[in-house]
Amino acid sequence: MKIAILGTGVVGRALAQGWLRAGHEVVIGSRQPEEARLRAELKGLPVAGLASAVADAPVVVNATPGTASVELLHSVGADALAGKVLLDVAVGFTEDGSLSHLGESLGEEIQRTFPRTRVVKTLCTIDRKLMIAPDSVQGPSTLFLSGEDAEAKRTVAGLLGDLGWSDDSLLDLGGIATARGQEHYSLLFIGIAQALGSYGFGIRVVEEAA
Numbered sequence: 121m122k123i124a125i126l127g128t129g130v131v132g133r134a135l136a137q138g139w140l141r142a143g144h145e146v147v148i149g150s151r152q153p154e155e156a157r158l159r160a161e162l163k164g165l166p167v168a169g170l171a172s173a174v175a176d177a178p179v180v181v182n183a184t185p186g187t188a189s190v191e192l193l194h195s196v197g198a199d200a201l202a203g204k205v206l207l208d209v210a211v212g213f214t215e216d217g218s219l220s221h222l223g224e225s226l227g228e229e230i231q232r233t234f235p236r237t238r239v240v241k242t243l244c245t246i247d248r249k250l251m252i253a254p255d256s257v258q259g260p261s262t263l264f265l266s267g268e269d270a271e272a273k274r275t276v277a278g279l280l281g282d283l284g285w286s287d288d289s290l291l292d293l294g295g296i297a298t299a300r301g302q303e304h305y306s307l308l309f310i311g312i313a314q315a316l317g318s319y320g321f322g323i324r325v326v327e328e329a330a
């Protein structure tokens with residue numbers, strides 16, 4: 121499957137490596153795809169302009185700063201994104217480290233702004249290294265999905281499986297409004313990382329014993 125990843129940062133690069141390893145066709149979309157420094161940093165990962173990356177890709181990944189995502193997606197265009205699955209990993213932070221989306225989440229804002237695109241929020245509750253190496257922590261972690269479209273969530277679950285996430289590690293929270301919880305968890309994520317002195321951890325939801 122062709123996957124277009126918007127954003128050439130550490131998350132975009134990690135996910136590109138993970139899905140290339142799994143045999144997918146991946147292209148990273150950049151605002152400045154010809155920049156020599158970027159090309160050197162990407163070390164051969166395929167990069168293209170935003171419009172060209174998205175063309176013919178049924179799945180688009182938003183790996184851009186959450187404060188800039190909607191504007192960037194506008195520059196790609198609602199028509200170009202129509203009908204596609206948009207896997208949204210982004211979280212918006214202000215300069216003082218607060219969340220930019222305190223009421224409506226970024227995932228909801230994207231879904232409301234691009235109603236013909238099927239948004240699925242996931243992966244934003246873990247560090248980029250764990251995204252593509254779920255077995256790198258001691259024991260299984262839980263990964264969450266939020267979105268309105270069941271088929272889009274199945275597509276995303278399959279792509280997460282290709283990164284090594286087993287079906288029983290995925291927890292479907294429901295509609296896109298549940299992205300609020302995923303995004304707000306980022307604050308606790310940072311607190312846990314500071315307490316542990318490491319980003320290399322997952323969390324697991326455990327149920328009441330029978």
Ligand SMILES: NC(=O)c1ccc[n+]([C@@H]2O[C@H](COP(=O)([O-])OP(=O)(O)OC[C@H]3O[C@@H](n4cnc5c(N)ncnc54)[C@H](OP(=O)(O)O)[C@@H]3O)[C@@H](O)[C@H]2O)c1
Pocket residue numbers: 126127128129130131132149150151152158182183184185186188192209210211212243244245246247248249
């Ligand atoms: N770092 C993590 O482990 C982690 C974990 C979970 C979630 N997240 C979320 O995932 C998203 C990506 O994280 P990241 O650490 O890869 O971010 P990053 O290093 O800041 O990279 C984001 C990329 O987005 C592109 N971009 C588009 N519009 C932009 C703008 N106005 N200003 C700056 N960059 C812009 C840039 O690529 P071009 O210049 O090539 O266009 C940039 O390299 C963020 O929303 C973050 O909160 C990160």
